[in-house]
Amino acid sequence: MNYEIKQVDKFKFIEEGEGEPLILLHGLFGALSNFNGLIEYFRHHYKVVVPMLPLLEMDLLHTSVGGLQKYVHKFIEHFDYKNVHILGNSLGGHVALVHILKHPERIKSLTLTGSSGLFENGMGDTYPKRGDYEYIKKKTEVTFYDPAVATKELVDEVFETVNNRLQVIRILALAKSAIRNNLGEELRQITAPTLLIWGNNDTITPPFVGREFQRLIPNSELHFIDLCGHAPMMERPDEFNQILHKFLQNLPPTAA
Numbered sequence: 001m002n003y004e005i006k007q008v009d010k011f012k013f014i015e016e017g018e019g020e021p022l023i024l025l026h027g028l029f030g031a032l033s034n035f036n037g038l039i040e041y042f043r044h045h046y047k048v049v050v051p052m053l054p055l056l057e058m059d060l061l062h063t064s065v066g067g068l069q070k071y072v073h074k075f076i077e078h079f080d081y082k083n084v085h086i087l088g089n090s091l092g093g094h095v096a097l098v099h100i101l102k103h104p105e106r107i108k109s110l111t112l113t114g115s116s117g118l119f120e121n122g123m124g125d126t127y128p129k130r131g132d133y134e135y136i137k138k139k140t141e142v143t144f145y146d147p148a149v150a151t152k153e154l155v156d157e158v159f160e161t162v163n164n165r166l167q168v169i170r171i172l173a174l175a176k177s178a179i180r181n182n183l184g185e186e187l188r189q190i191t192a193p194t195l196l197i198w199g200n201n202d203t204i205t206p207p208f209v210g211r212e213f214q215r216l217i218p219n220s221e222l223h224f225i226d227l228c229g230h231a232p233m234m235e236r237p238d239e240f241n242q243i244l245h246k247f248l249q250n251l252p253p254t255a256a
Helices: 033-043 065-076 091-102 133-141 152-162 166-182 184-189 207-216 237-249
Strands: 004-010 011-016 021-025 049-050 084-089 107-113 196-197 220-225
Touching: 004 220, 011 033, 011 152, 021 065, 021 091, 033 049, 049 133, 049 184, 065 091, 065 166, 091 166, 091 184, 091 237, 107 237, 133 152, 152 166, 152 237, 166 196, 184 207, 196 237, 207 220, 220 237
Parallel strands: 021 049, 021 084, 084 107, 107 196, 196 220
Antiparallel strands: 004 011, 011 049
16 A cells, blocks of 8 residues: 655655554665555554655764664654654664663653664675675565565665665665664663564574563563564564554553
């Protein structure tokens, strides 16, 4: 389904449904298609909000996890969202973590899936390789347990991104920023209820990373999905939605 992309001031975003905001943060090669199953399911229960993160539009000085966090903070403040459920995949999870550590006051719950912030196998030292479609196709397929999930449309999208030299520089800057910005023991400061949903076959942030997040984040629960890679909300949307909805329903009600 195609959703209307709204623009207010410098912010581009999707907003579907009513209720408490469920803000979805995509990863480095993330696109709206990553969240189609989530948006369609949860727009009947929450106000689903997907900000278009300016991964490839920030000046190089601010092309970092911290720069993206500042953008998300301004976005939440601008629209005065309260009792926010924030969910991030991969780099989006890392941004959500930095945000909740700096600005916990509006956040009601945190969900991470395949998040960076502790450890990740990057795309490799030679990445991104411009002009080599087969190489990009293989690297995109590695994201998933079932390589068929890496459709031609998805591969074309990544290929187009990495064929622009300036965009490649920004991608590498973000990837290096994520590696440098290791949160470690800081995670113990998170008090919001936290859900961790991990693919059992994730090779980018392997299962031990999910277990380490659970060990470090005090009020957290961890769920694994079998036959699933780095993007469970894309590869196993029904299981993912079921786990997330149950978690959200079991949260204590917000005080009036």
